[in-house]
Amino acid sequence: MTAKVTVEEVGRVAELAHLELTPEETGHMLTDLNAILDYVAELNELDTKGVIPLAQVSELGDAAGANVVRADQVQPSVDRAAVMTQAPDSDQVFFKVPKVIER
Amino acid sequence: METFVETPRTLTELRAGIASGATKAADLAASYYERIAKINPRLNVYLSLTKERALEQAARVDEAAAKGDPLGPLAGIPVGIKDVLVMKGAPATAGSKILQGYRPPYDATAVSKLEAAGAVLLGKLNCDEFAMGSSNENSAYGPVRNPVDTERVPGGSSGGSAAAVAANMAVATLGSDTGGSIRQPASFCGVVGVLPTYGRVSRYGLIAFASSLDRVGPFAANVRDAATLLGVIAGHDAKDATSSTAPVPDYAAESDRPAEGLRIGVPSEYFAEGLDAEVRTAIEKGIAALEKAGCTVKPVSLPHTKYAVPTYYLIATAEASANLARFDGVRYGYRSPASETLSAMYSHSRDEGFGAEVKRRILLGTYALSAGYYDAYYLKAQQVRRLLAEEYLRVFAGVDAIVTPTSPMPAFKLGEKTGDPLAMYLADIYTVTASLAGICGVTVPCGKTQAGLPVGMQVLAAHLNEGTAFRVARAVEAAGL
Numbered sequence: 001m002t003a004k005v006t007v008e009e010v011g012r013v014a015e016l017a018h019l020e021l022t023p024e025e026t027g028h029m030l031t032d033l034n035a036i037l038d039y040v041a042e043l044n045e046l047d048t049k050g051v052i053p054l055a056q057v058s059e060l061g062d063a064a065g066a067n068v069v070r071a072d073q074v075q076p077s078v079d080r081a082a083v084m085t086q087a088p089d090s091d092q093v094f095f096k097v098p099k100v101i102e103r
Numbered sequence: 104m105e106t107f108v109e110t111p112r113t114l115t116e117l118r119a120g121i122a123s124g125a126t127k128a129a130d131l132a133a134s135y136y137e138r139i140a141k142i143n144p145r146l147n148v149y150l151s152l153t154k155e156r157a158l159e160q161a162a163r164v165d166e167a168a169a170k171g172d173p174l175g176p177l178a179g180i181p182v183g184i185k186d187v188l189v190m191k192g193a194p195a196t197a198g199s200k201i202l203q204g205y206r207p208p209y210d211a212t213a214v215s216k217l218e219a220a221g222a223v224l225l226g227k228l229n230c231d232e233f234a235m236g237s238s239n240e241n242s243a244y245g246p247v248r249n250p251v252d253t254e255r256v257p258g259g260s261s262g263g264s265a266a267a268v269a270a271n272m273a274v275a276t277l278g279s280d281t282g283g284s285i286r287q288p289a290s291f292c293g294v295v296g297v298l299p300t301y302g303r304v305s306r307y308g309l310i311a312f313a314s315s316l317d318r319v320g321p322f323a324a325n326v327r328d329a330a331t332l333l334g335v336i337a338g339h340d341a342k343d344a345t346s347s348t349a350p351v352p353d354y355a356a357e358s359d360r361p362a363e364g365l366r367i368g369v370p371s372e373y374f375a376e377g378l379d380a381e382v383r384t385a386i387e388k389g390i391a392a393l394e395k396a397g398c399t400v401k402p403v404s405l406p407h408t409k410y411a412v413p414t415y416y417l418i419a420t421a422e423a424s425a426n427l428a429r430f431d432g433v434r435y436g437y438r439s440p441a442s443e444t445l446s447a448m449y450s451h452s453r454d455e456g457f458g459a460e461v462k463r464r465i466l467l468g469t470y471a472l473s474a475g476y477y478d479a480y481y482l483k484a485q486q487v488r489r490l491l492a493e494e495y496l497r498v499f500a501g502v503d504a505i506v507t508p509t510s511p512m513p514a515f516k517l518g519e520k521t522g523d524p525l526a527m528y529l530a531d532i533y534t535v536t537a538s539l540a541g542i543c544g545v546t547v548p549c550g551k552t553q554a555g556l557p558v559g560m561q562v563l564a565a566h567l568n569e570g571t572a573f574r575v576a577r578a579v580e581a582a583g584l
């Protein structure tokens with residue numbers, strides 16, 4: 001958990017997250033990520049062997065928000081025309097984007 | 104020191120005036136818009152106003168009042184909405200450039216519930232970008248200034264929501280709290296802020312940051328008004344599968360019950376190194392006031408507290424990296440012009456649209472979730488999350504509420520912490536544990552420092568025990584510290 005992040009790793013993670021960082025940004029992020037990861041390494045002090053991960057508080061004893069499954073019935077949703085007005089580029093039916101596949 | 108503090112009139116007083124016709128909802132809304140026009144240029148609290156919608160609603164309330172029709176509990180009350188909750192047709196920026204120009208085609212559930220109760224919704228309030236921040240300095244639209252002292256931050260991320268109430272630019276507001284984003288700014292601005300139990304208020308229409316932590320909650324000038332607002336927005340919503348089906352109590356009535364006989368736990372870990380001396384003194388006075396009000400105060404221990412901030416920042420950033428993947432320039436908001444390919448369009452839009460803190464958190468979250476690191480970071484954090492939650496449940500078996508400082512320090516100066524993200528994260532040290540555990544809490548003003556900066560006491564209670572937290576907060580408020 002104390003592994004240092006490298007410039008290459010920042011680049012790889014940025015690519016996974018669809019972020020394009022300038023060399024300057026990459027430098028800052030490298031410093032910040034390493035400082036933060038050093039700090040979160042404190043968690044290594046704790047023995048968590050056998051502890052079941054808690055992803056969602058709904059499962060706790062008296063907690064609110066128990067998972068609810070609705071009936072499988074068709075319900076009206078937001079009108080397509082209203083949604084499409086928000087698109088940066090559309091033909092009112094589909095979203096238009098730059099080409100996906102290079103020929 | 105430039106200050107804009109003004110206390111709004113109480114809900115009870117305003118509501119009575121509107122019901123009797125002595126106060127017109129339309130005049131009240133107009134007077135708020137006047138004050139906003141006058142002081143917003145200094146404070147940067149509102150990002151946009153929803154005047155047309157507000158005035159139509161005010162007219163409806165006045166008409167109903169004139170006819171003697173039954174009025175909702177918030178009839179004619181001017182309320183502001185944090186700009187992470189959507190209102191149909193109104194700008195919803197989440198404090199980000201990437202949502203510039205977006206006009207959502209629907210209302211958040213909390214928003215429609217407020218309006219159904221008669222509230223007049225004035226506009227959208229400034230906040231840190233995607234609710235990520237503890238000072239409001241991460242807003243793409245400039246920081247909010249603290250109405251108590253304009254050289255200081257209002258806290259974050261719901262800085263606009265807290266400042267609006269403190270400066271009487273709304274009677275009450277809605278904010279969101281993922282790691283302290285309601286409680287910390289409420290304490291910095293000297294107002295009441297409520298963290299409802301996870302699932303108590305629907306998240307439908309809340310722009311997501313970290314879905315297992317995000318809550319919607321109210322701000323008000325006093326505990327009773329905050330309780331009334333929570334009663335309006337709480338309840339099950341079919342549109343949020345994590346919203347609780349538990350019945351909604353009359354929180355205002357609960358808050359009227361004396362705190363006498365309640366058992367209050369004081370965790371030593373929240374009074375350790377790093378706590379400002381003046382904040383400590385103020386909170387100790389608050390605790391003494393609770394004893395005087397007939398509460399039994401006893402020390403409790405939450406030994407895993409020091410692991411809460413690292414746990415929180417791993418879980419919150421992991422969830423954020425997934426949630427913010429939706430901002431890709433395809434369906435709404437900002438698209439970078441002139442990209443040759445789809446992939447370039449994604450990364451250009453995101454790179455130009457997101458600010459530095461959001462990118463930092465997306466990268467950290469993506470890293471923590473990536474192959475080879477998932478177990479060491481994300482899974483480990485989820486295991487510690489269980490330890491933290493169970494520790495609270497054990498303590499709540501012996502006490503009704505836990506009281507702590509809301510923040511280790513009073514409002515700091517603009518620019519003081521912007522260079523050091525880690526120092527900024529540590530400002531959340533007293534608030535993130537309750538977020539991870541899903542429990543509820545209220546922050547209530549509890550005295551001031553010598554420089555006149557507000558100190559907030561955080562009152563935490565077990566899941567769905569908001570009523571108890573309100574009773575304790577009310578006793579602190581009544582002490583008039």
